[in-house]
Amino acid sequence: MTSELDPFRKAILTVHPDLEDAAFRALPGGWHSRAVAVDDRLVFKFPQGEEAELALRREASILAAVRPHVSMPVPDLRLHEGMPLFSEHAIIHGAHLETAQYEALPEGRRQALGEVMAGFYAQLHALDRAAMTAAGACPVERWLDGDAIAARALPLLPAALQSFAGRTIAGWRNLPPDPLGETYGFFDGHGWNMAFDHAAGRLNGIYDFADSGFGPLHQDFIYSNFIDPDLTARIIDGYERLTGRAIDRARVALLTGLHRLWELAALADAPEHHETMIASVAAWAARQ
Template sequence: MEFSQGWDSLATLVEGRWIERRPRRPEVADQLRRETRLLPWLAPSLPLPVPIPAVLTDDPLVVRHALVPGDALESPGVEDGVAVGRFLRALHGSSAAEAVRHGLIPAEQTRSSRIAEISRFQSEVVPLIPVAQQDSAQSILDALRDFPADTVVHGDLGPEHVLTDGGRVSGVIDFGDAHVGDAAIDLAWALYGAPTAFADAVADAYGVTGELRRRALIWHQLGPWHEVVYGADIGDIAVRRSGLAGVLERLEGSAGIPLR
């Protein structure tokens, strides 16, 4: 049975205990192969289960891993926040150099991709934003240029990728966007998109600083920008409009908060 509809890969549940993933586009194949090198090395150092994939077939490429039990986190509470904060602290404490040797996208590639992404946001998203808010939007992109790229990060941490089973956090999935980047990207949803009690618990368990909070807010604001360009890529006007609505909502929600 089909298990999920991701942007990058198609996931299928097999025999009730295996997840098999296939790339939706040719360029995603390299991403899946990287996960088969990175996650078996990374998993033993993490306090929560993560997928440990292996290549099942090469042509066509199919990657398989055991099902991580649980359902997407729906009502984050304090204990969930403690578990997520400890998980992120362990993940971010991993050796970036060793992770790169095991396939993780290195800092140089992160910085290059970030520059290209900023350029695309400026040309394709900023013009869609009302003139009165364009200065605020541009300040976000300007701040992003100076963000660090020195930490092993998940890269797409949200409630759909944090699983719970029996009232406890049971695992973290979907490491397709993992790279050497800014630790604050993994704190964006946890601090600014989740209930206050959960956010506070994450911050306490992780040891969040004021500087991390500042950068996490900017990453949170940037989330819907990706939806805008993704909608353009797949020719889906509804996705593009949904992304733009999110861009404007988050710009308004953080008005007056200093970005530097």
């Protein structure tokens, strides 16, 4: 009987015939790649299309440049050239970290997580720009301007969110450039890119550097708000102690709201995503 995993299994066995009797399972799909876990110790990623292949090559190069300079465990991607191109790395064991799970953590575990994430950001932001450019890092995706976000997102929002959205877009229009400039950063630090050991209450590593690149420094702190603003506050506190930089918390909050409106605007033509994106805006508005 054929399986959707058969072509991936065949490709993997060409480089790892020793895995003939291993257990193969599909992992939840990303936007650009299919992923297969083998014996819960190796992950193989198969890019879907030319753009995805370029992104996988770039991610492997970036991780090679990042890994020696961060304490946080990150994937060690090995590329296998051929038809198809695919990557291999050892699994960093752990699961996603979501809001309810974070809220259930005791105080000490919350603080430890904030500190380790603060160290991760401090180390990333200290990386040499020229070296990261040579590794393939490029500017992160730029958000739509205020007019475009308003035109695409506001008609989709319920009346109860119109005031919040209007204030947020107005703040974005009037926001001066980041006082700390641009940096190489992760720009994707939410709980779905974490390998969190829930039994031990600790973070085992971070993965998916496809969206990393150069962007406004404050923006790198918004993504942990998908987990909980309490975590973001702890990360910022630790980061300030480590780096001596002052982070504008109001700016981070504004950027968080704008990011969620931008995501809705970017998906305005994809109604199947509207409910999720509107709920994301509503969740942040309720915190303000």
